[in-house]
Amino acid sequence: MKPKTVRTALVATLVLSLALAPAIARDTGLIFVSSENDNAVTVLDGKSYEVVKAIPTGERPRDMKLSPDREQLYVIASNDGRVDVIDIATLAVTHSIDVGDDPEMFDFSKDGSRFYVSNEDDALVSAIDVASREVVAEIEVGEEPEGIMMSPDGRHLYVTSEVANMVHVIDTASHEIVANVVVGNRPRRFAATPDGAEVWVTNELGGSVSILDGATHEVKGTVTFEPRGFRADEVTPVGITMTRDGKTAYVTLGRANHFAVVDVASREVRDYVLVGSRAWGAALNRDETLLFVANGLSDDVSIVDTRTNKVLRSVPVGRVPHTVVIDD
């Protein structure tokens, strides 16, 4: 136990020094891509899209998010059961937080004081206090929890269970499950309208998106995808992101190597755009003029002009890119 005490003390000092450091690292324009098989986060220049650095992380980095103050990048290292925190100013991991076995996705609480992680192997969602870096709560959910999202008002946490084909709705105040909603097959990831009235969840095997009513927790609609030249079996939606005005959703279609542009109000697919192999992670830049799509099996990222829905270019990144985060 002794070495742990020493480490805690060291970490505490580090936190203090970081807290005192001036905020200089925002809006670098850098693009971060987690590379599952390289155990690194690849950093691209925001203009030239050249690789400027590969930041070594724990094993199998997957989901990533900027800290609420945008000075740090939190990266899940699945095989090490931890979150690595990267300082954006120095582009290095400053510390790691143990979060339990096999985490994949996470999300911050509304005030940024906590984050919630899905632990696939343990059928748990863990709540981690950012300041103390301790697990402060564990919530038992269905086997293989994966996708996780905080509702815009911070009151509910949505978690997918891949094997139960359900979304668990958790009250963030009581940590009780308030609803188990049956959705399509193999639900994966979420997006929500800004008012939280609609929660969209991708169904990888069902080939669809289920739309949950944010108030009643009932499924109130489904979007299906039929890109030309693909059979239903080959359409495997996983990644999803929505514009800030809640009008347009971008859904990546996995094996169909396309993403879909969906009008949120009418739930109609406006366009299908060809990208790379097994398109999963999707992220918009701040002014939403560009969409970045991580292609897991072609080791590249497609950069798309959202006005024309044309792919501007594809840039090579690390092996098996998972998530894209843009610091612009």
Next chain:
Amino acid sequence: MRGLCKLFVVLAAAVVSAAAMAADTLTLGFLALERDARYDDKRLHFRNLAQPLGVPLAGAEVAMRESRFVGQALGVSFALEPARAADAAGLLVELERLHAAGVRFFLVDAPGPVVAELARATRGRALRLFNVSAPDDALRQEMCQPQLLHTLPNHAMQADALAQYLVSKKWRSVLLLEGPLAEDKLIADAFAQAAQRFGLKLVDRRAFVLSNDPRQRDQGNVALLTTGPDYDAVFVADSDGEFARSVPYRTIRPRPVVGSEGLVAAAWHWSWERHGAPQLNGRLERQAKRRMADPDWAAWIAVKAVVEAVVRTESTDFETVAAYVGGGEIILDGFKGNRLSFRPWDNQLRQPMLLATHNAVIERAPIQGFLHQHNNMDTLGFDRRDSRCSF
């Protein structure tokens, strides 16, 4: 053994958001032989690739656990009731006992002839049997029954998967070694059929025996068995596996071995890493203290099929659930990347095959490029036009 006898009951909880159903229990029966040579500990010790790694009840138990939350959401308790007997007649007694208690869905873990007898005796009854461990082609063909479904792939599916792989590698000429057991012949026949179907050349079909008798040297010695005209690969048909495990590296020519050893076509493999497989493997390993193999997967997906039908139909009515299980609408997630469903012409679960060595999945069939007008998975095994099943 205590774990095997455990009755899994998942209680419904109050938290309900999906359409509420009356509190209901759906119990699945699990029928198995008291002594089944296929799971003999002494033989399993060799861990050859032709064998299961343990009794598949473990797979069903994992699926029961996975169904806990969804059962709560629907107000349904799922339960599993294992029953054992010495032979088919005894299993039939057990089946009747459970049927009288309201059980309608049964997993059957028994060799082909026992499955055939149970299915014959229950034809026309209000029940469904899931065959989870008998790969015999005949059960899907002449001996098919409308109430009998198969979640384990059959010999023809395995043979077609390997044949596709050999064709894709351009290893087109094959030497076939066949054992003395009746099941060895079934495997060899299935491969001969697949070879013809996919345009492979069988250089020769030779019988092997497990023997050190010098008078049978040419049949017991792998080097002597593999002499003669050249070939690209050796297919060994050995349901027992003891001979097959001695074939790689003992061939007279440096050629790969496939079939029952070397590279095998499997429903599942513990080293499969995609589509959530590591988590499923982990759950089975925690449940059974061993790795997961084909019959475990077959038992697991059989339970998942019933649960999925209950979830989607929001019903526990036998006719409703049974119709959905066998229907075209069902989407089953076998953790192999494809949407699985039962073929309506013979009740076989269509699925990808994993082509695996001792510790790696080399390829997944159907191999890219082998196309089908409706569903590429129907390039494996009996397509509608190959079916000799009439219900």
